[in-house]
Amino acid sequence: GAVVSQHPSWVICKSGTSVKIECRSLDFQATTMFWYRQFPKQSLMLMATSNEGSKATYEQGVEKDKFLINHASLTLSTLTVTSAHPEDSSFYICSAGVPDTQYFGPGTRLTVL
Amino acid sequence: RKEVEQDPGPFNVPEGATVAFNCTYSNSASQSFFWYRQDCRKEPKLLMSVYSSGNEDGRFTAQLNRASQYISLLIRDSKLSDSATYLCAVNEATDKLIFGTGTRLQVFP
Numbered sequence: 710g711a712v713v714s715q716h717p718s719w720v721i722c723k724s725g726t727s728v729k730i731e732c733r734s735l736d737f738q739a740t741t742m743f744w745y746r747q748f749p750k751q752s753l754m755l756m757a758t759s760n761e762g763s764k765a766t767y768e769q770g771v772e773k774d775k776f777l778i779n780h781a782s783l784t785l786s787t788l789t790v791t792s793a794h795p796e797d798s799s800f801y802i803c804s805a806g807v808p809d810t811q812y813f814g815p816g817t818r819l820t821v822l
Numbered sequence: 823r824k825e826v827e828q829d830p831g832p833f834n835v836p837e838g839a840t841v842a843f844n845c846t847y848s849n850s851a852s853q854s855f856f857w858y859r860q861d862c863r864k865e866p867k868l869l870m871s872v873y874s875s876g877n878e879d880g881r882f883t884a885q886l887n888r889a890s891q892y893i894s895l896l897i898r899d900s901k902l903s904d905s906a907t908y909l910c911a912v913n914e915a916t917d918k919l920i921f922g923t924g925t926r927l928q929v930f931p
Contacts, residue, residue, distance in 0.1 A: 752923040806917050813865040
């Protein structure tokens with residue numbers, strides 16, 4: 710089956726720093742990738758849709774200037790959390806879309822001190 | 823009203839029991855439906871897609887009721903390893919997956 714990787718798997722940073730998370734489709738090309746966030750005991754909430762070669766589409770309430778998304782190739786999308794604060798601490802998961810289904814990366818656990 | 827709703831549970835059942843989860847969705851234009859399994863601190867993994875005619879995969883049966891806008895998941899002969907959170911997901915025309923909050927299942931010996 711399709712494999713999606715994420716890096717790093719976990720990160721701890723100080724408040725005010727920026728953190729970059731990479732999402733790669735390892736054995737297929739993905740024109741579209743999705744970024745989700747999951748707080749403890751809550752569901753996955755779609756943050757944005759990342760489109761290769763064009764701007765990302767953000768969901769309502771997600772600040773595009775805070776969560777920078779770059780999808781420079783068909784196998785890589787990055788999410789940068791800028792000026793992270795403790796309330797940004799969460800589990801960030803990407804997925805790569807193939808027709809009628811998506812495959813998820815293993816997630817990145819971000820803790821902002 | 824939430825787009826996709828599930829009973830959060832937990833459902834505590836003994837080994838061997840049959841358990842069923844329901845999930846309702848609000849967008850009648852939704853096109854594809856899925857059940858995912860998520861273990862603690864892990865990513866969701868696709869359990870099965872849900873087809874209009876209903877489909878079965880071993881001990882798992884999924885059904886879709888478009889008229890009432892709900893999908894269901896039935897697990898027969900529950901195993902300890904079935905303990906997890908089960909998320910339903912609805913795919914809208916744009917390929918966006920909307921998830922429910924998940925139903926937690928705990929199977930005990």
